[in-house]
Amino acid sequence: MFDPKKMTFYKRFTKDILAGSKTITIRDSSESHYKADTIVEVRELETGRLFTHIKINSVQPIHFNELTERHAKQENMSLPMLQKVIADIYPNIKNLYVIDFNLCPTAEPEIV
Numbered sequence: 001m002f003d004p005k006k007m008t009f010y011k012r013f014t015k016d017i018l019a020g021s022k023t024i025t026i027r028d029s030s031e032s033h034y035k036a037d038t039i040v041e042v043r044e045l046e047t048g049r050l051f052t053h054i055k056i057n058s059v060q061p062i063h064f065n066e067l068t069e070r071h072a073k074q075e076n077m078s079l080p081m082l083q084k085v086i087a088d089i090y091p092n093i094k095n096l097y098v099i100d101f102n103l104c105p106t107a108e109p110e111i112v
């Protein structure tokens, strides 16, 4: 069940998140209920490892076709790469949400 205080990421995104080079995540409606200004604990999906906390800045709806180079830069990838990643994670889902976040400055990231 959805918990607005918890989020998981694929392990392959951990380094970029901890480096501050990935500052958004694009999710479907089942994970759209995060609230601005809340602190969320972040785990790797595959291992369950808690690796940081983030502060949610905003949650905004977006259509898949509205993804831009700016979103790609915020994901630390090219736009074609972002479109492929999202289409692979959410096949046939076009109505998505951009969740903008910062690493929580009070949380101590683990070394990866």
Ligand SMILES: CC(=O)Nc1cc[nH]c(=O)n1
Pocket (backbone or CB within 6 Å): 008, 009, 010, 013, 024, 025, 026, 027, 045, 089
């Ligand atoms: C676990 C999971 O769904 N992870 C995702 C999905 C979309 N974007 C992202 O950064 N991480």
